[in-house]
């Protein structure tokens with residue numbers, strides 16, 4: 001999952017805007033303190049220490065082991081609340097805390113979003129049906145560290161629309177991740193996702209975005225899944241954020257149901273999402289919730 005391509009060379013100007021060469025600035029460990037202060041003061045972005053990164057990584061390992069367990073459960077007839085019970089118990093048994101439970105009034109330990117539900121579906125009595133697609137979004141807090149990831153699964157045998165939107169959503173995340181490196185910008189990530197997804201005739205949800213994560217659930221920066229090349233904050237080693245594009249088969253418009261959480265497509269078209277927690281490294285990136293895309 002590591003991007004070996006170094007997009008900024010040692011003698012280039014540092015992307016932080018200091019006017020110094022990259023090798024004498026953010027690439028130099030000794031300068032790390034100054035950059036940490038700069039990103040905190042200017043953007044309220046927490047550049048993580050190696051200790052914090054290790055903590056988030058452990059939380060991500062727990063998350064992905066639970067995700068693998070969920071994947072094995074998925075089948076027609078499964079009640080979405082059974083996914084909640086499983087995820088809740090696994091998180092608690094590991095000595096962790098489900099971040100979503102009671103988060104701004106959210107009542108469950110996982111989000112389960114079926115078909116035209118874009119995100120924040122609340123598990124309950126609904127049963128998975130053959131041909132459905134279902135996104136499961138999990139966020140444990142382990143030893144105080146948050147990791148955040150989701151995957152969209154097929155239930156039984158997918159039809160052509162289900163196959164298409166899941167493939168496009170997975171590739172959208174992959175393309176967003178692959179541009180991550182010191183010297184590229186948040187706008188580059190959004191641009192890569194938007195041009196690919198729209199090029200496939202799909203649309204990108206605007207209302208929900210990726211986010212800094214690790215010490216808190218939703219930190220700065222916001223990571224838009226659309227945008228312009230070269231715009232936005234320069235990525236810096238130690239940044240940890242999610243990329244989590246929500247891609248609709250039809251139009252991008254959405255509304256939130258009476259429950260105040262469940263976001264659905266206005267046109268009833270399918271929506272799919274994949275999310276990982278990504279660390280910016282000196283070489284490029286590393287996923288702290290790695291899985292194949």
Ligand code: MF3
Nearest residue numbers: 100103106111120137139148
């Ligand atoms: N895990 C979601 C995200 O990717 C947030 C869910 S918040 C909740 O940011 F309250 F809906 F659970």
Ligand code: CO
Nearest residue numbers: 148242244275
């Ligand atoms: Co997230």
Ligand code: CO
Nearest residue numbers: 137148149275
């Ligand atoms: Co999430």
